[in-house]
Amino acid sequence: MSSIIHEFLKFLPQEAVITGEESLRVYECDALSAYRELPACVVLPETVEQIQEILRICHQAGVPVVARGAGTGLSGGALPVADGVVLSLAKLNRILEIDPDLRLARVQPGVRNLSVSDAAAAYGLFYAPDPSSQVACTIGGNIAENSGGVHCLKYGLTVHNVMGLKVITIAGELIQIGGEALDSAGYDLLALMTGSEGMLGVVVEATLKLLPRPVHQQMLLAAFASVEEAGNGVADIIAAGVIPAGLEMMDNPGVRAVEAYVHAGYPTDAAAILLCELDGVPEEVAVESKQVIEILKNAGATEVRLARNKQEGERFWAGRKAAFPAVGRIAADYYCMDGTIPRKHIARVLQRITELSEEYELGVVNVFHAGDGNLHPLILYDVAIPGELERAEEFGGRILETCVEVGGTITGEHGVGIEKINQMCVQFKTEELTQFHAVKEAFDPQGLLNPGKAVPTLRRCAEYGAMHVHGGKLPFPDLERF
């Protein structure tokens, strides 16, 4: 290791190679702080050539490399490997070009998500994917995780909004994938690379699609006496041919936590509330608003509020956006899950979560990207109480397995990372995991890029399965999984 640090120092300044334990602590985890590991060193290159050189050196020496953006990820995807190198892309933080004509932004990976939309605003454009961490999270990390946000139903995930990438392979080769045209020759490496959790290559530049900013937005808030009715309301909106820009649901514990925190005016006696954002030209939004109000009333809403102005609309949103910190006030710690389910099973899954909550004796709050079925149960625990963290993790695992059981997935937008690696064994069978490993090997035969994340070894699955079956807890082992 000391020899590769010596190699790094040949082309990187002293301050760009971090080795002291105290300084390394900053990098020991991402936002999933239950998992921590000290790397051997952290490098902070400033140029593409430096990154190429770093990867060449690691490749030659057989040293693992974990790429890192802002470290806001929730699945431990940027967790360092002991004795490995953390490659921070933080200094590659420039917006290289906004092309209003082609409606594209060319950016470096360390650029913050929100700053792309900020830079595009002058041209009446915006970058659609808006993960809740958008003030801090970086585009490189968004690409690694295929991040979503609250506007996915209408505007898509990161994979739908990235046009091109410059990627460096583990051997240090610079490749161009996609670009400014709408497609490129050969296999869709752009889709494969998006969401690959830093396992296939290191993104050093991205060309992002920008969309014309809708001229008008309208927020609606609806209260329901049952989660089921709220779920039906969502289905009825879609069935009527309306695709809202945002469609969010929150259960009663969520509503109460938020209301106590930000006073958004939410009805605290509702079993669930729906937030619906419509956008477009004003005439269109007016017609759709009327339609949606009608639909929600017919679905049994006890109350439907139409935001009277921009400020009120923002207040409706503010509550949703403050959901996580609001929960942070009512519990010492919370653990955020990220399963996706077919929406029709929402009531069933929430019922199951309530049962599990009683079984594990831990509270839970549910916020839900209702439009696309992406559920974020927040499990409340206290790390200071022995055993609670472990119970919270096991509870979380059971929720994800429930998602798989109803035809959903263990992660909608946060990624597998290290956190959900055991649940990958539930969602995929051995042959599928083997195929994932073969894909990895096509790019990184030595397994040096972010090793141990995203795809479990078969051995790990065997151990997890054995442990689970032994505990009698593996649900539905014979179920065919979609």
Next chain:
Amino acid sequence: MVPSHTDIAGFYDRLQQQVIAARASKSPLFIQGANSKQFYGGECEGDIVDMRPCRGIIHYDPTELVITAYAGTTIEEVERTLAEQGQMLPFEPPRFSKETTLGGAVAAGLSGPRRPYTGSVRDFVLGMKCLTGQGEILKFGGEVMKNVAGYDVSRLMTGAMGTLGILLEISLKVLPRPEYELALCKDLPLADSIRYMNTWGGKLLCISGATCDAVEVHLRLSGKQVAVEKALEGLEMHEDPAGLDYWRRLRDHQLGFFSLAAGESLWRISVPANRPMLAINGEWLIDWGGAQRWLKTTESASQIRALAQSLTGHATLFRSTGDRNETFHPLPGVIKRLHLQLKDAFDPDHILNRGRMYPDF
């Protein structure tokens, strides 16, 4: 009619045995649906795998905006089923025959006029079940819209021309059909049309098609009627006498433009939408707001490819009466190596659609 579970299980079983046998003898397999795109891609040899018995809708729940069907289902059946619920395939795959299958559409990865505005085939692929060249039936992605568990193999398979796996079952996101659509046109020289399409593409949210030929520019608007009518105000275009049928014929390559004279080839040139006209002799039809350019010409492949590449694009020999071995734009070194390694990862003996995409695999 949907085949029974037993029929499908039997079909999959025979297919799996066929792949295993082909693997053992290293003899290629030629995967076919309706074979309506037989002109597209390199010449394929080998035993024909007919996917048409694998046909029918498996799940469709309009309120989930997701449909899952067997690969041999015709696009016609999928679209009819969706239309009954007021929904559609947003990527408008071309129907080169009435029998064109879903598997063929996804494997070829071709999208129609709506592509720049709502997305391509792969944008709407949510998951699939496929049979790899190793004889394994695997499932990737799923039936939900947000899913980041595992590498995105189903999107990798989209447009891979069947060279990575035989598609068996496919789940797609679908969208409501627009409440109102309008076809517009006006006379404009080609070079001006490219600018016109790019300018309006950045301003109007309801454009769902923008195309032009030597004399006219065509726009299609979709959405709420009030939004379409509002958009109309600034455009100074008139209603197209051919109506929406123009867009159907464009999508299915039934416009007069798409018939070739002897010796002519049809090229598909993909470039950034605002690039100027390419200096190549021939007849042009420019779609996707300038990003997909169809060219009928007798000029050489090397000249066309060099020019496309100089504009950071690529050129596909879409239809030709001559040699088809270099249909797709050649890949640069490292990318080519990654393609070969991926091919090896899914189909190590190169038995699936050998030569259909690139001569080496």
